[in-house]
Amino acid sequence: MKSNKSFAISRTLILVIVAAVVVVAGAAAFFLAQPGAKSFNVTARDFGFDGFTGPGPTIRVKVGDTVQINLENKGGLKHELVISSSNMVQQTLFNANTGLIDPGQRTTITFVANQAGNFFYVCFSDDGVAPKTHAELGMWGEFIVEG
Numbered sequence: 001m002k003s004n005k006s007f008a009i010s011r012t013l014i015l016v017i018v019a020a021v022v023v024v025a026g027a028a029a030f031f032l033a034q035p036g037a038k039s040f041n042v043t044a045r046d047f048g049f050d051g052f053t054g055p056g057p058t059i060r061v062k063v064g065d066t067v068q069i070n071l072e073n074k075g076g077l078k079h080e081l082v083i084s085s086s087n088m089v090q091q092t093l094f095n096a097n098t099g100l101i102d103p104g105q106r107t108t109i110t111f112v113a114n115q116a117g118n119f120f121y122v123c124f125s126d127d128g129v130a131p132k133t134h135a136e137l138g139m140w141g142e143f144i145v146e147g
């Protein structure tokens, strides 16, 4: 009876230790991945990235890279940066989407480019009223993931 209880306790202890190791390893992997990230600074203006009209500079990475994009909004309107397979059809790839940020604001997104191909970084805002999206006005650039 006593040995059964002690067995149960040691089994629980082992599970707790395994869970702790998994959590610590996961956290370590997360923090270690950041210094290896390929970092890009992108400025949003009305209506271009790193300029007043597009296309912005091509961003080139390799498949499997951790990519960090630092977006600064130097325009007078809200802007965003979204990775999409098209600069006209709205979608989000790699879960890479800054969301709309206000003029003067900065934000950073980090994601893994886990699929090779030719993609786009785009602002799909239409200010809620305009017939055209900012992408159609020039807010896009190529995002190329080399295999």
Ligand SMILES: [Cu+2]
Binding pocket: 078, 079, 080, 123, 124, 125, 134, 139
């Ligand atoms: Cu925009």
